[in-house]
Amino acid sequence: MPTNGEHPVVHVLWINAGLSCDGDSVALTAAMQPSIEDIVLGVLPGLPKVVFHWPLIDYQNGEEFMEWFWMASRGQLEPFVLVVEGSIPNEQIKSEGYWTGFGNDPKTGQPVTVNEWLDKLAPYATAIVAAGTCATYGGIHAMEGNPTGAMGVPDYLGWSWKSKAGLPVVCVPGCPIQPDNLSETLLYLLNQVAGNAPMIPLDENLRPRWLFDLTVHEGCDRAGFYEQGQFTKEYGTVECLVKIGCWGPVVKCNVPKRGWMAGIGGCPNVGGICIGCTMPGFPDMFMPFMDEPPGAKISSRTVAIYGGLIRSLRSMTLHTVDKETKWRHRGPALTTGYRPTW
Amino acid sequence: MTMPSQGPSGKLVEMNWDPITRIVGSLGIYTKIDFEKRKVAECKSTSSIFRGYSVFMKGKDPRDSHFITSRICGICGDNHATCSCYTQNMAYGVKPPHLAEWIVNLGEAAEYMFDHNIFQENLVCVDFCEKMVKETNPGVWERAAKTEAPHAAEHGYRTIGDIMKAVNPIEGDFYREALMMSRLTREMFCLMEGRHVHPSTLYPGGVGTVATVQLFSDYTTRLMRYIDFLKRVVPLHDDLFDFFYQALPGYHEVGQRRILLGCWGSFQDPEVCNFRYADMTNWGRAMFVTPGIIVDGKLVTNDLVQINLGIRILLGSSYYSDWQTDEKFVTHDPLGNPVDGRHPWNQTTIPMPQKRDFDEKYSWVMSPRWYDGKNHLALDTGGGPIARLWSTALSGLVDIGYIKATGKSVVINLPRSASKPEARFEWKIPKWSNTIERDRARSYFQAYAAACALHFVDKALQELRAGRDKTWESFKVPKDAIGCGFTEAVRGVLSHHMVIRGGKIANYHPYPPTPWNASPRDSFGTPGPYEDAIQGQPIFEENPPDKFKGIDIMRTVRSFDPCLPCGVHIYAGGRVIEQVHSPFHFEEKQR
Ligand code: SF4
Ligand code: SF4
Numbered sequence: 001m002p003t004n005g006e007h008p009v010v011h012v013l014w015i016n017a018g019l020s021c022d023g024d025s026v027a028l029t030a031a032m033q034p035s036i037e038d039i040v041l042g043v044l045p046g047l048p049k050v051v052f053h054w055p056l057i058d059y060q061n062g063e064e065f066m067e068w069f070w071m072a073s074r075g076q077l078e079p080f081v082l083v084v085e086g087s088i089p090n091e092q093i094k095s096e097g098y099w100t101g102f103g104n105d106p107k108t109g110q111p112v113t114v115n116e117w118l119d120k121l122a123p124y125a126t127a128i129v130a131a132g133t134c135a136t137y138g139g140i141h142a143m144e145g146n147p148t149g150a151m152g153v154p155d156y157l158g159w160s161w162k163s164k165a166g167l168p169v170v171c172v173p174g175c176p177i178q179p180d181n182l183s184e185t186l187l188y189l190l191n192q193v194a195g196n197a198p199m200i201p202l203d204e205n206l207r208p209r210w211l212f213d214l215t216v217h218e219g220c221d222r223a224g225f226y227e228q229g230q231f232t233k234e235y236g237t238v239e240c241l242v243k244i245g246c247w248g249p250v251v252k253c254n255v256p257k258r259g260w261m262a263g264i265g266g267c268p269n270v271g272g273i274c275i276g277c278t279m280p281g282f283p284d285m286f287m288p289f290m291d292e293p294p295g296a297k298i299s300s301r302t303v304a305i306y307g308g309l310i311r312s313l314r315s316m317t318l319h320t321v322d323k324e325t326k327w328r329h330r331g332p333a334l335t336t337g338y339r340p341t342w
Numbered sequence: 343m344t345m346p347s348q349g350p351s352g353k354l355v356e357m358n359w360d361p362i363t364r365i366v367g368s369l370g371i372y373t374k375i376d377f378e379k380r381k382v383a384e385c386k387s388t389s390s391i392f393r394g395y396s397v398f399m400k401g402k403d404p405r406d407s408h409f410i411t412s413r414i415c416g417i418c419g420d421n422h423a424t425c426s427c428y429t430q431n432m433a434y435g436v437k438p439p440h441l442a443e444w445i446v447n448l449g450e451a452a453e454y455m456f457d458h459n460i461f462q463e464n465l466v467c468v469d470f471c472e473k474m475v476k477e478t479n480p481g482v483w484e485r486a487a488k489t490e491a492p493h494a495a496e497h498g499y500r501t502i503g504d505i506m507k508a509v510n511p512i513e514g515d516f517y518r519e520a521l522m523m524s525r526l527t528r529e530m531f532c533l534m535e536g537r538h539v540h541p542s543t544l545y546p547g548g549v550g551t552v553a554t555v556q557l558f559s560d561y562t563t564r565l566m567r568y569i570d571f572l573k574r575v576v577p578l579h580d581d582l583f584d585f586f587y588q589a590l591p592g593y594h595e596v597g598q599r600r601i602l603l604g605c606w607g608s609f610q611d612p613e614v615c616n617f618r619y620a621d622m623t624n625w626g627r628a629m630f631v632t633p634g635i636i637v638d639g640k641l642v643t644n645d646l647v648q649i650n651l652g653i654r655i656l657l658g659s660s661y662y663s664d665w666q667t668d669e670k671f672v673t674h675d676p677l678g679n680p681v682d683g684r685h686p687w688n689q690t691t692i693p694m695p696q697k698r699d700f701d702e703k704y705s706w707v708m709s710p711r712w713y714d715g716k717n718h719l720a721l722d723t724g725g726g727p728i729a730r731l732w733s734t735a736l737s738g739l740v741d742i743g744y745i746k747a748t749g750k751s752v753v754i755n756l757p758r759s760a761s762k763p764e765a766r767f768e769w770k771i772p773k774w775s776n777t778i779e780r781d782r783a784r785s786y787f788q789a790y791a792a793a794c795a796l797h798f799v800d801k802a803l804q805e806l807r808a809g810r811d812k813t814w815e816s817f818k819v820p821k822d823a824i825g826c827g828f829t830e831a832v833r834g835v836l837s838h839h840m841v842i843r844g845g846k847i848a849n850y851h852p853y854p855p856t857p858w859n860a861s862p863r864d865s866f867g868t869p870g871p872y873e874d875a876i877q878g879q880p881i882f883e884e885n886p887p888d889k890f891k892g893i894d895i896m897r898t899v900r901s902f903d904p905c906l907p908c909g910v911h912i913y914a915g916g917r918v919i920e921q922v923h924s925p926f927h928f929e930e931k932q933r
């Protein structure tokens with residue numbers, strides 16, 4: 001095993017072939033705190049040597065590239081962190097073919113499905129990171145009426161799954177992921193693998209606590225308008241967006257506070273409604289996105305006087321949207337509402 | 343290792359690369375190579391992911407469509423969101439305030455700058471870097487190290503070899519500088535559209551972006567830093583690419599195919615565009631990148647209505663069941679022209695997962711074609727820039743000071759910046775539609791987008807200073823309506839077609855560039871553009887089959903800027919004499 005001083009080399013194996021848009025890979029190239037160069041060049045103190053096997057920028061191609069995954073599946077790559085991007089389709093709902101493949105099976109010449117890769121790699125991974133809302137909870141491709149039966153990595157592996165090092169699936173949601181939220185979580189895990197950090201603190205939906213504990217609303221710079229009861233009916237103004245579709249009060253996400261890149265951009269802070277893209281209930285429970293969220297009516301009218309009551313009403317809504325829809329599951333039945341033609 | 347046995351017309355070695363990295367999405371390449379003739383014998387193209395947008399969008403609120411379709415692509419999702427808003431604007435009959443359109447144009451310009459930059463320097467150029475060239479063509483490397491770079495004064499690298507070193511992955515200083523620039527341009531993007539890559543502030547009717555003086559200052563200061571950088575980028579790539587033509591005579595044949603280019607136009611002019619279908623010919627021609635179809639170097643049409651009516655979706659070798667073409671959603675367009683049953687407005691997507699069989703069905707990608715009245719043309723986008731510049735040049739309509747289309751070329755004027763004086767770049771229509779020219783155009787188009795952005799900032803500030811700071815117009819969703827939108831995704835043509843029935847989406851079909859470029863053989867047996875460009879291309883790599891990296895093939899594939907969240911595989915069929923699963927792990931196998 002290659003080593004760097006006392007620390008082993010940590011391999012990061014990245015599967016971008018879930019049902020995804022690759023937006024989370026692209027997001028990682030945007031991250032600056034830390035950047036991918038910082039991690040690869042090892043410029044942060046205490047960081048172990050890291051080797052990425054990441055389709056988006058890898059020098060290698062084809063089986064030269066895939067060989068790392070095969071080695072890992074035989075237990076010959078140690079330690080490694082597996083990053084999964086994209087939702088996991090249900091390959092059991094049909095008799096032939098594949099929804100998504102990653103490399104080929106040398107025996108059959110057919111694509112190896114992402115599901116098979118998860119089965120092969122999960123037992124050996126020190127940690128699995130689900131990057132982006134598709135991988136964490138199913139996301140957009142798991143919308144009602146979808147034909148693939150898509151689900152998140154924890155739905156596939158089981159919510160109580162633990163890696164051999166005792167880590168649950170680490171979920172970093174976001175559609176796409178906020179760039180620094182991903183690179184920072186990777187940094188934490190690499191430090192944990194190197195023995196520099198204790199167990200990563202995760203909440204009940206397996207999100208890093210320090211990133212996802214607060215709601216959008218709690219970090220929104222328009223909350224002053226909310227408090228003053230100034231709700232816009234039009235896009236493009238500076239006031240609170242709740243009447244035109246902002247779900248900020250019940251969504252866990254740090255984007256309005258952190259901005260999108262270098263503090264720039266975001267959602268409600270820059271005039272975009274929060275559509276709940278980090279949430280297990282995304283997208284169905286937030287659609288139609290441009291309508292006022294149900295429940296916003298009372299809460300925005302009475303906010304000043306009944307702060308405490310509002311908080312408890314809100315936690316009820318939060319409870320609903322913080323749960324996935326019921327059709328994201330394994331098994332031979334497709335329950336999304338789509339009637340298969342195959 | 344034994345040499346491949348002798349076939350009737352030479353030795354064919356089957357080779358595949360799956361996945362192809364340094365693109366967006368999962369792409370695999372399956373080739374059969376005639377090492378004696380140093381040519382690729384045959385090639386097929388297939389995709390490995392199905393997600394089913396057109397399926398699950400049915401019955402949803404039409405106002406959700408830009409949020410949903412943005413998620414089709416993780417590097418140019420905003421192009422989808424923009425195209426969807428155009429489509430919705432048409433369907434709802436709403437015209438956004440001018441300022442909103444300038445803001446969208448500024449966001450989209452930043453997207454081109456970001457995406458072409460990161461793709462070119464961090465993904466494509468690795469195929470031209472020191473490390474790679476040493477491994478594939480040591481002779482070329484030796485020559486590069488000795489060849490003076492003609493534009494050294496502009497970009498600061500004395501020899502071609504120095505340029506190649508500068509683009510080595512992560513270690514190269516230009517590689518890292520470009521990656522930093524790709525963040526700066528994404529910040530510009532976020533200023534206008536909120537979040538990269540799925541925007542938060544785009545809506546039908548306009549944008550949620552709050553237009554202030556600060557917004558445009560923040561954008562312009564970054565734009566000028568990027569322009570300073572570009573003044574090195576364009577000459578640097580000219581030097582690098584020209585060197586390949588010199589060092590490897592015949593390199594123009596790599597990735598060359600018949601000139602069959604499509605461009606759907608980009609950047610609306612709010613002074614002309616009202617999003618009404620009936621006026622589409624007019625506002626299409628007013629776009630700041632002119633739409634056009636180019637066949638054998640001639641402009642066939644720049645009329646978006648004609649372009650729209652000619653689109654056909656063929657299934658051919660893809661994993662879908664055909665739909666009933668007689669039950670149409672849209673029989674006639676709003677001008678009264680008949681709409682074909684294979685047009686996206688009338689398409690139904692019916693997935694049929696099955697085993698991959700290269701003699702039958704082998705792809706999740708359908709085959710969009712453009713029907714010229716006689717043939718179903720397999721247009722390509724050349725990765726976007728080459729088709730955009732070619733189309734704009736030929737039409738000769740764009741003339742905004744910063745840019746002038748001359749009929750033969752496009753002239754780009756950039757103002758003085760921190761470390762460089764004013765610069766004038768001229769992109770001239772090339773002799774070939776090939777790998778090198780696709781890549782070269784990508785550098786020039788970054789300058790084009792930056793020059794357009796300067797114009798858009800001027801225009802936006804005029805609006806703001808005149809007190810017209812509204813960025814959104816209200817609308818009602820009609821019970822029944824149709825809409826279409828056309829723009830250029832970063833890597834080429836993008837269209838969205840929507841049908842609304844009973845206030846809900848009855849049909850929605852987006853056609854991004856990758857299906858055009860990556861399509862498999864269609865129902866007439868016509869290969870898709872990747873297949874076509876790779877098939878028959880010469881091989882210049884010096885490595886023998888057991889060490890073969892397929893670099894010339896990789897360069898061709900990447901010249902199209904594959905963006906495959908819908909995954910593509912390329913396979914070379916024909917007589918299989920020897921199968922090599924991997925150029926890295928050579929093994930013999932008879933089939
Ligand atoms: S815009 Fe959204 S997050 Fe911000 S204050 Fe209003 S409701 Fe809360
Ligand atoms: S603020 Fe809302 S829409 Fe924006 S990133 Fe967070 S969860 Fe997603």
